[in-house]
Amino acid sequence: MTALLVLPLLLPFALPALARRALGRLAPATALWAVTGCAVALACCSLAAFGALALVGLLKLPVLASLGELTHPLRTASGLVVLPTAVTGAAMLALSCGTLLRSVVRQARALRAARAEAGGAAVAGDLCVVDAPGADAYALPGRPHRVVVTTGMLRALDGPEREALFAHERAHNAGGHHWFLAAAELAAHCHPALRPVRATVRLAAERAADEAAARRTGDRRVLARAIARAALAAPSSPGARPGFAAAATTGPVPARVHALLEAPGPPARAGRRAATALLVVCAAVSGFAAVSGTADFHHRVEVAQGEARP
């Protein structure tokens, strides 16, 4: 039983690599769905596994065993295994719930602040202009959806580049990308290994919006130039990254510009299928292990309650 419940806790460690691979081989919009779906599935399964492991340990305590109407002792592996896993499970569950709650509160607050900001800005159509020197632009979900952009950003771009920027932000809003970002954020709080997947989902959303905007405006180079100019105009982070952590690979912005400048060719069919299959298998195995592990645990509890035969 314990072995089955460990599987959903181990699989998230494989997801960051699988997700990056999927983003490299699938169409961005497909990758966004597949990676986010898989991350959410793995997050749910690992929460269930943490919960089941914690419960096993709790039912070992005489007080809770009598409260649970256990007439026989719960049959489990040796206490040497069960107790540490139970303590770990309970701690992880508490930690997840804590950070999950904090994240929801902070995101709601940030969203409220952004809405208030857009509410006070100059509005035309779906565009909100904020008079600020720093180059910044973002899609603000809500009713109606808005595109918020600073004057600093508008001045960094020429006419066609501004249109490409707006098309990109409108693609975020039309595609409901904020739901994917929120789901990835919540999943990251359920299992520590799912944290790096957030960055992949974020990049997949940007790439999906880039491709939609390029189709809309019909010019990939203008959009690539807009992204590059906007990034160079944006104020660099105050304490970005220490020098020793210089990345081996470049960040998401150059990757997006590069992808737009390259001629869009459909990736190899076999690679596409393999990448999707790996994600599906990962989610399915995790789901199967969590469900059968929990079902087995439930059966053992019933046996201990004298309601079922071993």
Added chain:
Amino acid sequence: MSEAKDERRPAGELEASVLAALWAAGGPQTVGQVRKSLGTGLARTTVTTILTRLHDKGMVERSREGRGFAYAPLQDAQGITARRMHTELDRDSDRETVLARFVAQLSPDDERVLRDLLEADGA
């Protein structure tokens, strides 16, 4: 973008583009200047109509210039509040997690790669 495609776009999007062009300019703009800044094949009459509509809505102010008008975006008390909130919001790292932003922050490596890409593209 072709002219026909531009004329078919929803009015809201055209208003957004014209307001963006005014804000990007930094000073009062004539219809001709706005049209040039948009860089698309919009008809002069279309641009005039949109500017008039923005003026009616109180988004822009206009002053006589020669035979026509020069338009400038209106910065009001609300806008100043908005700017202050933007500064506040900038301090909040949480915004990263909720909003899809156009560009992420760059590392020095990223900057070098981007400049190379821009140069290679002949821009």
